[in-house]
Amino acid sequence: MYFWGMKIINQQLMEKVLQFIANETKGECYRSFKFCHDTLAMPSIAYEDKPNEKINLKEYGETENSPLIRDLSKKIKQFEGTAPLFRYFLDGTRRTYKIDDIEYQKKVFPIIAGQIGVGCCERVNSSTFRKVELEHNLVLSLPSYAYADGHKPELFFNSLTDKINQISSLKRYNLNFSKILPYDSSKLPIGETYENKGIAKIQDEMIDCEKRIVAKLTSRNLLNQDNYLIKDGSLQYKPMKTGDFREISKIRNNYRCVIGISKQFNPELLKDKNDKSNASVIAHLPLFHRTPAFMYAPGEQFGDVKFAVWYVRIRDSKFTDTPFSGILKIEKMLMTGNESENGLETDEVDLISLNVIRERNPVCYGSDNRWANHLYPVYLTEKFIKSQYISDLHFLNLF
Amino acid sequence: MKVIGKVVATEKNPTTIDDFYFWTDKKRQLKPFDVIVVKHIEKSETYGVIEEISHITDAPSYLAGFISSDFGDVEHQPLTERIGMNYVKCRVVGNTKNIYTPVLDSSDVLLADEDQIKEALGLAEVKNPLPAGYIEMYEGENKKTIPVHFNSHFLIGPEGAHLNISGISGLASKTSYAMFLMKAIQDKYLKEESEESVAFVMLNVKGRDLLAVDELNSDKKEVENEIFPVYDLLGLEKKPFENVKYFYPYSKEIAPTTYAQVSDVKSQISRGNAFQYKYVFEDDRDSIDLLFSNVDDPNETMESIVNYISTGQGKFGNITSWEELKKALYEQTQTGNKDNSGKEITVLSWRKFYRLFNKSYEKNKSLFANRCCDQHEVRLKDQIQNIEKNDVFVIDIAKLDEETQGFVFGDVMRSIYDLKLGTTERTEKEIPSKIVIFIDELNKYASNEIPKNSPILKQLLDITERGRSLGIILFGAEQFISDIHKRVKGNCSTLAYGRTNVIEISKSDFQFVPHVYKSMLTRLKQGEYILQNPIFRSLINIKFPKPIYKQYKNG
Numbered sequence: 001m002y003f004w005g006m007k008i009i010n011q012q013l014m015e016k017v018l019q020f021i022a023n024e025t026k027g028e029c030y031r032s033f034k035f036c037h038d039t040l041a042m043p044s045i046a047y048e049d050k051p052n053e054k055i056n057l058k059e060y061g062e063t064e065n066s067p068l069i070r071d072l073s074k075k076i077k078q079f080e081g082t083a084p085l086f087r088y089f090l091d092g093t094r095r096t097y098k099i100d101d102i103e104y105q106k107k108v109f110p111i112i113a114g115q116i117g118v119g120c121c122e123r124v125n126s127s128t129f130r131k132v133e134l135e136h137n138l139v140l141s142l143p144s145y146a147y148a149d150g151h152k153p154e155l156f157f158n159s160l161t162d163k164i165n166q167i168s169s170l171k172r173y174n175l176n177f178s179k180i181l182p183y184d185s186s187k188l189p190i191g192e193t194y195e196n197k198g199i200a201k202i203q204d205e206m207i208d209c210e211k212r213i214v215a216k217l218t219s220r221n222l223l224n225q226d227n228y229l230i231k232d233g234s235l236q237y238k239p240m241k242t243g244d245f246r247e248i249s250k251i252r253n254n255y256r257c258v259i260g261i262s263k264q265f266n267p268e269l270l271k272d273k274n275d276k277s278n279a280s281v282i283a284h285l286p287l288f289h290r291t292p293a294f295m296y297a298p299g300e301q302f303g304d305v306k307f308a309v310w311y312v313r314i315r316d317s318k319f320t321d322t323p324f325s326g327i328l329k330i331e332k333m334l335m336t337g338n339e340s341e342n343g344l345e346t347d348e349v350d351l352i353s354l355n356v357i358r359e360r361n362p363v364c365y366g367s368d369n370r371w372a373n374h375l376y377p378v379y380l381t382e383k384f385i386k387s388q389y390i391s392d393l394h395f396l397n398l399f
Numbered sequence: 400m401k402v403i404g405k406v407v408a409t410e411k412n413p414t415t416i417d418d419f420y421f422w423t424d425k426k427r428q429l430k431p432f433d434v435i436v437v438k439h440i441e442k443s444e445t446y447g448v449i450e451e452i453s454h455i456t457d458a459p460s461y462l463a464g465f466i467s468s469d470f471g472d473v474e475h476q477p478l479t480e481r482i483g484m485n486y487v488k489c490r491v492v493g494n495t496k497n498i499y500t501p502v503l504d505s506s507d508v509l510l511a512d513e514d515q516i517k518e519a520l521g522l523a524e525v526k527n528p529l530p531a532g533y534i535e536m537y538e539g540e541n542k543k544t545i546p547v548h549f550n551s552h553f554l555i556g557p558e559g560a561h562l563n564i565s566g567i568s569g570l571a572s573k574t575s576y577a578m579f580l581m582k583a584i585q586d587k588y589l590k591e592e593s594e595e596s597v598a599f600v601m602l603n604v605k606g607r608d609l610l611a612v613d614e615l616n617s618d619k620k621e622v623e624n625e626i627f628p629v630y631d632l633l634g635l636e637k638k639p640f641e642n643v644k645y646f647y648p649y650s651k652e653i654a655p656t657t658y659a660q661v662s663d664v665k666s667q668i669s670r671g672n673a674f675q676y677k678y679v680f681e682d683d684r685d686s687i688d689l690l691f692s693n694v695d696d697p698n699e700t701m702e703s704i705v706n707y708i709s710t711g712q713g714k715f716g717n718i719t720s721w722e723e724l725k726k727a728l729y730e731q732t733q734t735g736n737k738d739n740s741g742k743e744i745t746v747l748s749w750r751k752f753y754r755l756f757n758k759s760y761e762k763n764k765s766l767f768a769n770r771c772c773d774q775h776e777v778r779l780k781d782q783i784q785n786i787e788k789n790d791v792f793v794i795d796i797a798k799l800d801e802e803t804q805g806f807v808f809g810d811v812m813r814s815i816y817d818l819k820l821g822t823t824e825r826t827e828k829e830i831p832s833k834i835v836i837f838i839d840e841l842n843k844y845a846s847n848e849i850p851k852n853s854p855i856l857k858q859l860l861d862i863t864e865r866g867r868s869l870g871i872i873l874f875g876a877e878q879f880i881s882d883i884h885k886r887v888k889g890n891c892s893t894l895a896y897g898r899t900n901v902i903e904i905s906k907s908d909f910q911f912v913p914h915v916y917k918s919m920l921t922r923l924k925q926g927e928y929i930l931q932n933p934i935f936r937s938l939i940n941i942k943f944p945k946p947i948y949k950q951y952k953n954g
Contacts, residue, residue: 084478127426127480319470361477362467366459371466377479383457 017167017399018100021111024160025146030101030108034396037096037199061293061308061334064346069281072312072354073288084123085355087227088132088217089377092118092210093385096199097392099399102146109143109185112198115395117385118209120217120229123377132222133213136388137178138395139205140164141198143185157182170398175390181205207237214254223257228355232378235260235331236298236307252305255333259352263373265311265329270294283323285313290353295334295343306334308344312353314360315372325372328356400515401541403427406437406506407486414501418490419447421508425454425483428538431915432940434519435489438507443496446511446519447489448937451915456483490913492519492936510541517545521936527551530583530633531930532576532943546633547941549893550934555584555597555833559892559933560867563841565880566897572925573876573897574608577837579943581791581874584835586636589789596788598831600815602808603795604839610659611949612793613643613672621945629944639948643791648799648807649675649776650765657795674777676794677768678810680721682778685709689809690759690802691752692844692853700748702852707744721767725760728753759802766803779807783814784823788831801843808838809855812862819869833870836862841875845887856884863890881906894931895941898923912938 022029096114103109119134140161147156157180165176181201183194210231223229235255267279270291281291293310308331315326330352334340356375364379365371389395404423408414419437423429429449437445458464458481469475491502495518516536517523528548536543553559562580564573581599588597603609615638616622630637645667648656653664653675667673678686688705696702708715714727731749760767771777779794786792794811796804815834817823823830838844844855862871864886873891880888880896881903888894888908896912903909904917912920912929916938920929930939 080476123479126478129479129482316470319466358478361469361475362458362479362481363463364457365463365466367457367463376477376481380479380482 017164017169018111020164020167021140021142021146021160022102024163025102025104025142026148027102027104027146030103032098032101034097034099034399036392036396037098059295061295061306061310061343062346062349063342063344064292066292069285069289069291070350071286071289072350072357075350075354076288076357079354079358083226084358085226085228085351086123086230086359086377088120088122088222088229089232089375089381090118090120090210090213090217090229091232091378091381091385092116092206093382094202094206095389095392096202097396098195099140099396102143104143104145107145107185109145110195110198112141112183112195112202113395113399114139114141114199114202114205115389116202116206116209117388118206118213119381119385119388120213121377121381121384122222129377129380131384133216134385134388135209135213136385137205137209138175138390139179139181139202140177141181141183141201143194144182145185146182153182173398175398179205211237211251211254214258215251218254225257227257228352229258230356230359230375230378231258231260232263232382233260234262234329235333236296250303252303252333252335256335258333259356260331261356261375261378262329262331263370265324267324270311282311282327283317285311285327287313287316287326288357289313290349293344293349296331306340308332308334308339308349310349310353312356314357320372325370328373328375330356400436400509400512402507402509403429403435404487404508406502406504406508408501408504414503416491416499416501418450418488419502420486420488422484422486423508425485427485429485429487430538431919432534432938433536434492434511434516435487436509436511436515436519437502438509439494439498439502440500441496441498443494443498444515445494445498445502446492446515447502448492448519449487450490450913451488452485453487454483454485456481490937492521510537513543513545516543519936520547520939521934522547525550525934529554529580529587530635531580531932532928532941533629533632534939534941544632547930547939549932551584551587553933554580554893555835555872556867556870560872561863561891562872562874562893562895563880563883563888563891564874564876564895564897564928565878565883566895566899566923566928567878570898570923570925573895574605574839575926575946576895576897576928576943577839577874577876578609578612578946578948581835581837582640582947583633583635585640585789585791589636589641595833596831597833597835598786598788598790598792599835599837600783600786600792600794600811601837602811602839603793603797604804605797606658607951608797608839609793610645610657610663610795611951612640612791614949615639616945616947617949622947626944626947630947637947640791642787642789643672643793644782645673646676646777646779646782646792646794647673648763648766648795649677649768656763656765656798658797659795668775674775674782676766676777676779676782676807677771678721678766679768679770679778680724681719682780683810684724686806686810686813687756688854689806689813691755692805692809692855693802693849694755695850696852699852700744701752703744704748704752720769721760725753725757728756755802759800759806762800763803766799779811780814780817783811784818784825786818786831786834790831805844805855808844809858812836812855812858815871816858816861816869819871831870833872835872835874837874837876839876841887842877842879842882845875845884846877846882847884848882849884860884860886863887879903879906881908892933895928896920896931897928898925 018029094114094116096112099111099113101108101110116137120132121129122132123129147153161177161180183197183201217223267282268277270278290312291310293308296307296309311327311329313327320326359375362376363371364374368374404421406419406421412420431449433449435447439445465471525548527550529551531547531549533544533546564576566573584597601609627637647664650656653661664673691701718724732753796807845859849856862873899920901921904920909917926942928941930941
């Protein structure tokens, strides 16, 4: 009887949130199949990542301009027993769900919901790992068409968020949605879907959240030359139309002691003098070697920020699945005029690389297929954030 | 008290009425038998006893560990330790409001304070308290030492009686624990003025183990630093046994029948607290059967012969001494015997009987005497008939051969039985209401392999099954409890398990013992027991002090 009762309650809940949106936006819900977009992470080479951009060997991102790869294996021994450079680890994750389809004047749009988790953990000592910051937000992404008037849509969607949060069923579980993110519902170019647009909105929101947390860490004076932050993923933020931190030039100072480490990258981006792919240099990088750092300027729309980018191999290729497993792409924003001009000091690049190499163990072998490219503290941060998620079943049944 | 973790209920390991799991810091020191408290519904508290502690990390396989050491580099030290925690399995022993609902996920788990530990284990407000030892909980700054008391009614009757102590010799110190308990009992009855009274009969089966129980342990350091503090904790008198009488098997030179120093025995005799015991044919002819208790007698021929002799049939009517008995038996073994008496029993049986009797008789000729003449020469039966309250009788049988040891033990039990069944002229008030018999190596008399018609086994079964109401209490000890007759051990209300070996713990007697406790049993230190008693809600890992009485280092 008890379980039967639960089911009835869930049905009521389901009707309430979706029906509420339909009523408020004067649309019609289809009650389509609800599902979570696949979130299983697999090792892969991101060939399609920004195919038109390149990093040219000519532009060095460090003071020593040598085209040769650098061997760091001897230096590792010297650093043994010293305090690690990295103390903070940041990761952002999101999980998106297709909740329903909604019809507005014979046009059908998907409703996307998402859980966004962004967190930063601190390694106090080798055996103590703890939370510093955590944000867990529930968001919805609706077509911008859902707002019939078109005037000041943010006001409409903000008030809709407030109204949804008043629904008793959400209150009962002490849950609320932080935002409704409208996606552009104008006509689609070929190959694009509304669903992807909704997901992209949620992704942007996650990135904004990451920036917010870095800003918080900076304002708390936690980051300094002895206590760096590793951010999972690239630091090259796309220009965004919305968000508090959309202008990267305004927040660049927060990134003085932050490096971005990407597990997946497009090796084709590295070109030689003749503008031909130089991916094999990365693929053949020996253990504990790094490539020279290259200067990368994504352009004006990125706020004229320049980056030093280089690759480090932390695991022997004979133990890994693909030639690019075990290689990490490291990015650091260039801060001063001198840095933008001449790149980072080679010693600094070495120091960062060495400290990244020192983070190679333990591994998440067996728990994550990307183990060769994962750094354990980042992996732990990711696990911690995901542990805060509401279960998919519970989340889907809110609607 | 301190919160040390939280309950976890998972799909695979839900919390139940009987047990639950909680996580705790990987460096927190806990051990099996520690008591913890869980905050539960209705502001109640559930008590748990730790059974198993496991440490896990997020490594899904051993390979992850190997890879994390740079593919097998033992020198490698990672900057971050793998995330790990301990999870602990607990058995529920009770709830303050008798709530049976399993503890809930994420409930706080705390260390218990002294009162809570007592409450949890059933040690609070014990009626008729009798020191049983002490328990040690937790480690480091949280360490607690708590005295443990039995309810004496559940150890020496009338509610439950008999104690069985098992454990491998030397490491388990079985005798020491039995002696500690008997000392505590004597202490209690010496102090209290109650209608109940107690006396002890101990059999010394090994060296000089029990031959100086009224003298203080001669190792002063040990006494001051280790023994007295525990006696203070338990509120016991810091004295050895009182009212002790020693009984040595008779022999003129003393030494042939005892391991005790002749001078010691002589001085004890001169002080009036040692005696030499004898068996006089005319009074003890009925006990001959006890000499043959370990002899397989499927056709009951031995029994018929014993019966024949003790009823004085044939030639055995006029016999007055053991020597005459021997002679008469010898005549029965001769084929040319003209006399027809005893012919209903085959000559072969007579020969067997004669051989067995002669073996024991020749070895202990001095013990089987014609009469007692000196004041210190006594019959055990007479002495037991006159046992006084708080008396401690130590009967030395260590140097006797196995058959004779059995004979003496059987005779002692029989005498006590007779005393309690009122075949004496003493009034009931004079007789101690409880007599505790302590025998080590119980397996010699009550093992599974003892012939069913063994008179000693019958006597033991009688005591364990009916002794509780009569006030005859058996404290038995042996190496392996699995060897003991199930009716003997089954009737013991208190079982103490000392250190044992892996073969023993695989036997059915240990079926109910949780896995971790079993392996603990193979590692227990000297002076540690796992105790089972009806008033305790759980098995208890108990410690007790070394003997307060004098022990001889070389046995």
